[in-house]
Each structure stands twice: as structure tokens, then as C-alpha cells.
Amino acid sequence: MEWRSVVFSDESRFCLGASVFHVLVRRSRGKHLQPTCLRPRHTGLAPRVMFWGAISYHSRSTLVVIPRTLTANLYVSLVIQPVVLPFMNSIQGGVFQQDNTHPHTTVVTQHALQSVDMLPWPARSPDLSPIEHVWDFIGRQLQHHPQPALTVPVLTDQMQQAWNFGIFFSVSVCIYVRFWLEGNELTAKSLSSVSQDELESRLHALTENLIQKQTLVEALSTEKNSLLLQRERLEQQLNEALNYGMQQHAYVGINNNESERKSKAVFLENPFDSALTRRVKRVYGSIDSFSIRLGVFFRRYPITRVFVIIYMLLLHFWVMIVLLTYEPEVHNANYEVSKNQ
Numbered sequence: 001m002e003w004r005s006v007v008f009s010d011e012s013r014f015c016l017g018a019s020v021f022h023v024l025v026r027r028s029r030g031k032h033l034q035p036t037c038l039r040p041r042h043t044g045l046a047p048r049v050m051f052w053g054a055i056s057y058h059s060r061s062t063l064v065v066i067p068r069t070l071t072a073n074l075y076v077s078l079v080i081q082p083v084v085l086p087f088m089n090s091i092q093g094g095v096f097q098q099d100n101t102h103p104h105t106t107v108v109t110q111h112a113l114q115s116v117d118m119l120p121w122p123a124r125s126p127d128l129s130p131i132e133h134v135w136d137f138i139g140r141q142l143q144h145h146p147q148p149a150l151t152v153p154v155l156t157d158q159m160q161q162a163w164n165f166g167i168f169f170s171v172s173v174c175i176y177v178r179f180w181l182e183g184n185e186l187t188a189k190s191l192s193s194v195s196q197d198e199l200e201s202r203l204h205a206l207t208e209n210l211i212q213k214q215t216l217v218e219a220l221s222t223e224k225n226s227l228l229l230q231r232e233r234l235e236q237q238l239n240e241a242l243n244y245g246m247q248q249h250a251y252v253g254i255n256n257n258e259s260e261r262k263s264k265a266v267f268l269e270n271p272f273d274s275a276l277t278r279r280v281k282r283v284y285g286s287i288d289s290f291s292i293r294l295g296v297f298f299r300r301y302p303i304t305r306v307f308v309i310i311y312m313l314l315l316h317f318w319v320m321i322v323l324l325t326y327e328p329e330v331h332n333a334n335y336e337v338s339k340n341q
Contacts, residue, residue, distance in 0.1 A: 005093045009054035009061070009084070011070065011101075012135040014070060014142065014159065016047050016149055049155055052079050053163065054087065055131055056094070061087045064162040064185065065156055072106035080112045088116050095119045097129065138162045 036269070050066035052110045062083050088094045097119040099105045122128075141162045142149065273281070296318035298305050 001092065004057040005052050006092060006095045006097055007061075007088065007091065008097045008098060008129050008131045009052065010129055010131045011050055011052045011066065013048045014139065014155060015048050015155065016151065016155055017047075026284075034052070049152055049159075051159055053134070054130065055134060056091060060163070063160055070101075070103050072103045072108045073197075076108055076112045080109065085114070093117075097121060099129070104145075122207070122245070123214065141165075149223045271335070275285040 015273050027034070031190060050070060052064040052066060052147055054061040064083055066074070066078070084096065088096055095117045096113065099121060100123050104108060138159065145158060146251075147154075149158050298308075
């Protein structure tokens with residue numbers, strides 16, 4: 001491909017008075033608030049203006065101001081018909097390049113560009129276009145302008161001056177020449193080793209591989225988002241379960257404490273109790289203490305539980321045998337009379 005005949009185009013947004021570059025200032029201690037060490041800037045959302053432009057090896061197109069959100073109809077009526085078609089007709093064998101944004105790939109746009117040779121462009125690869133360096137150069141020129149643009153007309157005038165400036169044009173040409181030389185070197189090396197058909201097959205295979213990788217990345221991203229949503233739902237359910245369990249535990253603990261307090265209050269000795277009542281409460285307290293000690297003993301020595309269970313089983317078995325084998329004595333009236341004699 002003859003890179004001198006390729007026209008690279010792109011859109012870019014520029015903010016009013018917004019600075020995206022760091023400015024280094026040398027100052028002494030205690031002078032950081034002096035006006036010479038400060039630079040005003042917008043802290044909120046600054047208005048933005050979109051510009052469209054195109055460059056080739058020999059020339060550049062007219063700079064177009066996009067007044068509102070770029071749509072396919074606006075792109076055709078404001079850029080393609082008045083600027084792109086005449087500019088492409090002025091270049092012999094020109095090939096037009098544009099990225100794959102939605103207004104560039106619609107049917108209306110493709111129909112308007114059907115008479116223009118198009119350069120296939122891979123998705124999500126804006127850094128391959130040399131016009132990106134041009135936009136960066138213009139942005140740096142605007143940032144170092146002595147009068148920052150605070151209104152749209154001022155920003156438009158400064159953009160037109162930077163676009164038509166000779167130094168800018170020389171920089172764009174240098175960038176374009178470097179891109180063209182690198183492309184020609186790669187093309188020469190490739191053609192010297194393989195044939196054109198093999199290059200096309202390799203390009204097709206690489207394109208298919210790229211599409212597969214992008215599909216895989218999108219699928220993984222979707223799966224990641226679904227897993228994150230599922231994790232958030234599970235964390236929310238866990239927090240709700242923990243809060244509900246703590247509330248239930250507190251409710252049960254309050255009820256248990258209230259019942260224990262009531263039972264203890266009934267069996268506590270009172271100065272107004274009678275002697276009999278005090279004895280009964282003391283007996284109850286002794287029984288309660290003995291039952292607690294017995295429970296602690298059984299818990300500490302589990303083998304005693306086995307002996308108790310075996311003893312209860314043997315006792316019940318012995319009682320059952322006695323009840324089944326016992327025959328009560330039956331006495332008649334003659335036995336009673338003979339006993340009296």
C-alpha cells in the first residue's frame with residue numbers, strides 16, 4: 001500500500017480552560033500561595049467542543065467544529081459531503097481511514113462513502129493513527145497559550161490557528177513520514193520473504209484471532225460482573241442472617257435472664273418469711289446446689305453416665321422379673337380359724 005495516499009481522520013474533544021498536563025514550578029519555601037506559583041483551573045465539569053480533522057502526506061483537510069453530539073446524519077451532512085469527498089477527490093488514488101465508532105459504521109455513512117476507497121481499521125486501536133499525535137500536539141499548544149480559552153468562540157479561533165500553523169503542519173508531516181517509512185520497511189521485509197497470498201492469509205488469521213480474543217474478553221468481563229453481583233447478594237444475605245441471629249440471641253437471652261431472675265426472686269430468703277418458709281427455701285437451695293454439682297460431675301466424667309444408665313436398666317429388668325414371677329399367697333377361711341386355735 002502507498003502510505004502517501006492514505007488520509008487519516010479522527011475526532012477529538014477539547015475543554016474550555018481545562019488543564020490535563022502537570023506544570024512544574026520552582027519556588028521557595030513559604031511562597032506556594034503567591035500568584036506567580038498558582039494557575040487557575042476549572043474544578044467542575046467544563047464545556048467541551050468536538051473537532052474533526054484529517055491529514056495526509058501532502059496536505060490537511062479543513063478543521064470542522066461539531067456543535068453537538070455526533071450522529072450519523074450530522075457526520076454525513078457536516079463532514080463527509082462538504083469536506084471528505086472534495087478532499088479525497090483532490091488526492092490521486094487516495095484511501096480514507098476512520099475508526100469504528102457508531103456514526104462511522106452506519107448504513108448512511110457507508111452509503112455516502114461508497115465512492116471512496118476505505119482502509120480497513122481494527123477495533124479499539126486509536127494509537128495506530130498518526131493523527132492522535134497531532135491532537136496531542138494541539139492540546140499542548142493550547143495549554144501553553146498565554147490566554148486560556150474560556151469561551152467556545154475563543155477556543156475555536158485558537159484551534160483554527162493551531163491547525164493552520166506552519167510548525168504544526170511540519171510536525172504532522174514528520175509524524176506521517178515516520179509512519180510511512182516504518183510501514184514501507186515492514187512491507188518490504190514481508191514481501192521479500194513471503195508472497196502476497198500468504199500475507200493475506202496471515203492477516204485474515206490474525207484478524208480472526210483478534211476477534212476471538214475480543215469475544216473472550218467480553219465474555220469474561222460479563223462473567224466477572226455477574227460474579228460480582230452474586231457476591232454482593234450473598235454478602236447482603238449473610239449480613240441479614242447475622243443481624244437476625246443476633247437479634248434472636250438477644251431476645252432469648254433477655255427472656256432467660258428474666259425467667260432466672262423471677263425464679264431466684266421467689267426462692268430468696270426474705271426477712272418477712274416465716275421459719276417454715278425459710279426452711280423450705282433452704283431445702284430447695286440445697287437440692288438445687290446438689291443437682292448442679294451432680295450435673296457438673298456427670299459432665300466431667302462421662303463414664304459415670306454409662307454406669308447410671310446400666311444401673312437403671314438392671315433395676316428396671318429386676319423389677320420386671322419380680323413382677324412376672326411373684327405369686328401372692330391366697331388364704332381361705334379354714335386357714336384363719338386354724339390359726340386362731
